Amino acid sequence: MTNPVFERIEADIKSNPVVLFMKGTPVFPQCGFSARVVQILSHLGVPFKGVNVLEDMEIREGIKAYTNWPTIPQLYVKGEFVGGCDIVMEMFQNGELQTMLKEKGIPTSAEA
Amino acid sequence: MAMQPAEIEALIKAALPDAQVTIEDLAGDGDHYAATVVSEAFRGKSRVQQHQMVYAALRGRMGGELHALALQTSAPG
Numbered sequence: 001m002t003n004p005v006f007e008r009i010e011a012d013i014k015s016n017p018v019v020l021f022m023k024g025t026p027v028f029p030q031c032g033f034s035a036r037v038v039q040i041l042s043h044l045g046v047p048f049k050g051v052n053v054l055e056d057m058e059i060r061e062g063i064k065a066y067t068n069w070p071t072i073p074q075l076y077v078k079g080e081f082v083g084g085c086d087i088v089m090e091m092f093q094n095g096e097l098q099t100m101l102k103e104k105g106i107p108t109s110a111e112a
Numbered sequence: 113m114a115m116q117p118a119e120i121e122a123l124i125k126a127a128l129p130d131a132q133v134t135i136e137d138l139a140g141d142g143d144h145y146a147a148t149v150v151s152e153a154f155r156g157k158s159r160v161q162q163h164q165m166v167y168a169a170l171r172g173r174m175g176g177e178l179h180a181l182a183l184q185t186s187a188p189g
Binding site: 071081084 | 159
């Protein structure tokens with residue numbers, strides 16, 4: 001079964017090493033949880049693509065079904081779902097996020 | 113529509129009977145909660161899978177009537 005929304009999501013997460021599906025934009029997040037993940041990625045100096053789900057109802061609903069995950073934000077690294085705000089925060093705090101990014105060859109400019 | 117902490121706990125325990133559930137009302141508005149869930153069922157599962165199990169227990173309420181539930185999950189240490 002092909003779903004055109006899933007194809008759009010896959011195209012995004014396969015052509016960009018780090019993708020954050022979020023509410024608002026990296027410069028102007030419109031939700032505290034999205035803002036927190038943007039802050040972590042910016043702090044680590046990780047280049048990422050932000051996809052604003054508020055501008056695209058299809059993606060907003062589609063991404064929840066794609067990942068079987070009910071909330072936004074959602075972080076993808078190298079096509080793999082990493083988690084939402086809680087998981088990214090926890091991984092950042094215990095250093096797992098930094099290790100995972102390094103292992104996947106994502107450049108970071110700061111060590112936490 | 114806000115959910116009561118007891119309702120959240122009951123839903124989680126219905127799916128994960130051994131779970132130890134602690135729920136904190138973050139903003140005092142009955143709408144922003146933090147939950148810690150410890151269950152043997154989480155052992156060997158990734159964090160994403162553990163959270164997905166809790167979301168499944170909440171049967172669609174997460175992201176709907178339950179806007180904010182900060183989750184921390186683990187297997188008993």
